[in-house]
Amino acid sequence: NAGVMQNPRHLVRRRGQEARLRCSPMKGHSHVYWYRQLPEEGLKFMVYLQKENIIDESGMPKERFSAEFPKEGPSILRIQQVVRGDSAAYFCASSPTGFSGANVLTFGAGSRLTVL
């Protein structure tokens, strides 16, 4: 089992460009969560998706950020017109069902975005 796969692991973009981060959940997992870790801070929730549905996007910035989890393929976190403040580590996690406390999330290794 390859676990949660995120790519790219490192991404460098200039201000104004677009960043696309991909997350392939563990086999059999249909729930995906994106978290962001800004420098010197803990991880913060961004968005929760199931296949073809956004369940909770309460942590997403209102502009420039979007996420999808299509029927086929990985989940994508897209950041348009990146700014320096978007530089962070973006972590994806997956679970087989809605997290109940007894289930746990499996996290990926993260994608580190640097905006020049």
Add this chain to the structure above:
Amino acid sequence: AQSVTQLDSHVSVSEGTPVLLRCNYSSSYSPSLFWYVQHPNKGLQLLLKYTSAATLVKGINGFEAEFKKSETSFHLTKPSAHMSDAAEYFCVVTTGGGNKLTFGTGTQLKVEL
């Protein structure tokens, strides 16, 4: 509302000595609590979890944590540190699903010879 405070951003111990990483939480409801470890360039790995069963929780690699409701604490301990324990450790609280995790700011553990 829920929050978690990791009291030390950096902890340094000698190999073979005990490890104590401190975590205090705040929660309006009965929380679930977790410790995760992150080695450089690796994903977050679950060390242990508390979900309202036994208050002393044993995890992987010899780590354990005790849930103390009266002190609102969930400190992580290990009797004897190993060089491979050097990593960043996160205390996490949740009263809901995977979209409701609140992370502490992390404690960087350094293990010296």
